[in-house]
Amino acid sequence: MSKLRRSDRYYGWAFVAPAIVIIGLFLVVPIGLALYVSFSNWNGLGSPLGNSSLVGAENYAAVLTDPGLAQKDFGTSIRNNAYYVLAVVPLQTALALFLAVQVNRRVLRGRGFFRTAFYFPSVTSSVAITTIFIFLFTASGAVNALLGWFGVNGPNWFADPRGVIHILLAGVGVTSPPEALAAPGFLGVSGWEWLSGPSVAMCVLITLAVFTTSGTFMLIFLAALQNVGEEIDEAAMVDGAGAVRTFFSVTLPMLKPALFTVLTLGLIGTWQVFDQIYLTGRGAPGKTLLTPAFLAYDTSFSELNWGEGAAISFILFLIIVALTLLQRWVLRDRDLGRSGIRRARKADARLHALAQQGAANTAVGAAGAEGVVRR
Amino acid sequence: MRNTTRSALALGIGLAVVLGGCAAGGGDSSDGGNELEILIGSSGDAETEAVQATADSWAADNDATVTVVAASDLTQQLSQGFAGDDAPDLFYMSWDQFATYASNGYLDPYAEELPNAGDFYQGLVDTYTYDGTFTCAPKDFSTLGLIINTDLWAAAGLTDADIPTDWAGLEAAARTLTSAGTVGLSFGLEYARVGVFMNQAGGQLVDGDTVTADSPENLEGLQFVQKLHDEGVLKFPSELSAGWAGEALGAGKAAMVIEGPWIKGIQGDFPDTNYQAVELPAGPGGKSTFTFSNCWGIPANSDTRDAAVSLVEYLTSDEQQLAFADAFGVIPSTQSAAATYSENYPENASFVAGSDYAVSPVNFAGSATVIGDFNAQLEGLVGGDAAAMLAALQSNLQAALDEAE
Structure with a gap:
């Protein structure tokens, strides 16, 4: 074991070589090149190497700090995507978990059918589903016809740039921004615009995303649920926990690794939304469907501003990494590490205090008083 | 074991052949000519x-x-x-x-x-x-021209003498043509259509190396569009569930649209629609089209x-x-x-x-993004603040023009 023969070492390299070559060629080199482009003035003519020069952080400054249309577009795209993520990630996770629990029940008849049905939107091409949604949500489409039966006059979904928070505010008579929110703020977008909420059109895409992705995540939860033994549920029942309590205090904590996976995949996927935007009118209505991923594409391919496009991509990459780390920290295992020890010590102290209190109560009880604390 | 080796080898060769084939496809192989x-x-x-x-x-x-x-x-x-x-x-x-x-x-x-x-x-x-x-x-x-659905035109009791030559005529014709299932006028809500009204009012976006987007003439053009919409005689294709104005014309949802010679393309889907193309009516600043x-x-x-x-x-x-x-x-x-x-x-x-008086929409390097932004703002034109839109267009376009020069 201790001494590898020289030829064995080479075998090791030989076996990983194909993977290294493929990953290097198709992943590491392109990412490195894109990083270079984001600091260069490449205009898309010929290879970036030899046809461009470094311009420092100019491309990053154009979208982050220099006031102008580029910055405002970037700010708008971040706002749109942030609302999209805020709505889609919790909804798809909750729906996926709900569906997984339902199809995991042993009493449910035709479980196979339901599992297939719920998973179906995930295997269908997003282009096809988006196209169908476009038809469903036109001004005289099926959705508005359905709403019409209930006497509701549905909006012109994909052509409506109004933000839902703005609509709600208009409902209570606030239609123009207060003085403090009117001036251009962070990333050139005014506070009033930041608070617009997702546009009506974006709400349709949110529905679409929840509809298509929850099936995939249902599978992940389902796999995790099947690892939770029945005896654990029974033990909880014996301890007197009801169905709801069992789910939130026993099952859900055991699903934490799956929850982490689902949230991470959801965050990454929602920050990179592109196909739906490309199909529904390239950011229209009123740029409320513009997302950073689409903006990067458009800046590069239509304006030939490849450096700026690459810079947007890398900012997006950093946002995703930062949010994933944040979420990892929130969902960290609280029993480990220094904070875990501290927490364990506190729990110990609490237990002691309780025990002493209990002993005192018992003593009081023994003295003939009625005050036994029932727990 | 031998089998595995052999299939791996076969797979490897197969892959190499496929990749090689792809690579060869990109090359030039010209023998003469x-x-x-x-x-x-x-x-x-x-x-x-x-x-x-x-x-x-x-x-x-x-x-x-x-x-x-x-x-x-x-x-x-x-x-x-x-x-x-x-x-x-x-x-x-x-x-x-x-x-x-x-x-x-x-x-x-x-x-x-x-x-x-x-x-x-x-x-x-x-x-x-x-x-x-x-x-x-x-x-x-x-x-661009004004395309008129001749059947609806005749049904509304209009004649060749009523073909609009100015804004007032356009408004009157659109009002006459508007009925329960049909709107008088329709065109896409974008600079490439709305801009002709701005030009007809006597406005322009760029004058030499100065941007003149926020001129009163441009505002007058936008306000005329707003007025037509407020009166209910103008609706945009998305409000009519049409992909573009030509579709609205073909389906009889709009009696007049502003489009170009490509309107011919609706014959396939709507062979029974009869239409006629005339020059766009002149505005206060004269005739103009894109x-x-x-x-x-x-x-x-x-x-x-x-x-x-x-x-x-x-x-x-x-x-x-x-x-x-x-x-x-x-x-x-x-x-x-x-x-x-x-x-x-x-x-x-x-x-x-x-073509005698047509102008090309503004197209210097970098203007496409600004016009794209203006188009996005135009979606809020109905009930919106036209002056604010032009002000934003003014500052963005001037910045782009300065950069281009």
Whole structure:
């Protein structure tokens, strides 16, 4: 074991070589090149190497700090995507978990059918589903016809740039921004615009995303649920926990690794939304469907501003990494590490205090008083 | 074990062959004669076939082979070709992307050496002039006109005398034509349509090197559009569940629309709709319409440049342009051919007449983003603050213009 023969070492390299070559060629080199482009003035003519020069952080400054249309577009795209993520990630996770629990029940008849049905939107091409949604949500489409039966006059979904928070505010008579929110703020977008909420059109895409992705995540939860033994549920029942309590205090904590996976995949996927935007009118209505991923594409391919496009991509990459780390920290295992020890010590102290209190109560009880604390 | 080795080997060889085949596909293998590739943004099979047929007849005389490729997304495919040093030898260059491409050194400025360089409409030559150099030859052009559904027109009791020649006439006609299932007027809510009202009011976006977007004339144009919409005689295609105004006209949802000669395309879907094209009514500032066009782009530093220039000369000859007009209804870019065209197609004569006063929408390098932003703002035009939109357009466009110069 201790001494590898020289030829064995080479075998090791030989076996990983194909993977290294493929990953290097198709992943590491392109990412490195894109990083270079984001600091260069490449205009898309010929290879970036030899046809461009470094311009420092100019491309990053154009979208982050220099006031102008580029910055405002970037700010708008971040706002749109942030609302999209805020709505889609919790909804798809909750729906996926709900569906997984339902199809995991042993009493449910035709479980196979339901599992297939719920998973179906995930295997269908997003282009096809988006196209169908476009038809469903036109001004005289099926959705508005359905709403019409209930006497509701549905909006012109994909052509409506109004933000839902703005609509709600208009409902209570606030239609123009207060003085403090009117001036251009962070990333050139005014506070009033930041608070617009997702546009009506974006709400349709949110529905679409929840509809298509929850099936995939249902599978992940389902796999995790099947690892939770029945005896654990029974033990909880014996301890007197009801169905709801069992789910939130026993099952859900055991699903934490799956929850982490689902949230991470959801965050990454929602920050990179592109196909739906490309199909529904390239950011229209009123740029409320513009997302950073689409903006990067458009800046590069239509304006030939490849450096700026690459810079947007890398900012997006950093946002995703930062949010994933944040979420990892929130969902960290609280029993480990220094904070875990501290927490364990506190729990110990609490237990002691309780025990002493209990002993005192018992003593009081023994003295003939009625005050036994029932727990 | 042996089996596994053998299948792995077979798989490896198979992969190598497939990848090798892919790599070979990109290379050139010419034995005698030029091989040219034309990338076009085609309006349909008729256009693709017509371009291919014309290119083939040129190729037969010039010992070459020409492949015509209809792009599914022209902008993206062009960018990809240029980045990969594999740009098509000849391509459609749209007016709105032209300045961006020219300013980045993508295009070969060949147009001035064409023998027929002096035959093109001056307005088109101006559109495709970058930095004082006439860069690429205009392929054809279209102008906007008022397209009237003649059946609805007659049903509303209107006659030829009622064809609007000014804004008041347009408003009156639209009001008469508006009924329960039909709106009088419709056009896409974008600068390429709304802009004609701004120009008809006497406004313009750029005057020399000053941006004049926030002028009272431009505001008057936008306010007229708002007024028509408020009166209910104008609706935008999305409000009519139509993909574009032509569809609304064909389906009878709109009685008048503002579109170009491509309106012919609705015949396929709506063969029973009868329509007539007239010049756009004049505004307080006089007549105005937009002209849209493509030019034949040749990439800079192309190996096949000379052959491509010769092909362009052939493609832009009066004879070939009239053949294209026959095949898919575009207006020739040379004055002499356009004159013949309006005789051959009296129904489209008004579009040719419009070319006398038509202007190209603003198209300097970097303006496309600003116009895109203005289009996004225009979606809030109904009930919105037109002056604020123009103010934003003013500052963005001035910033872009300063950067371009």
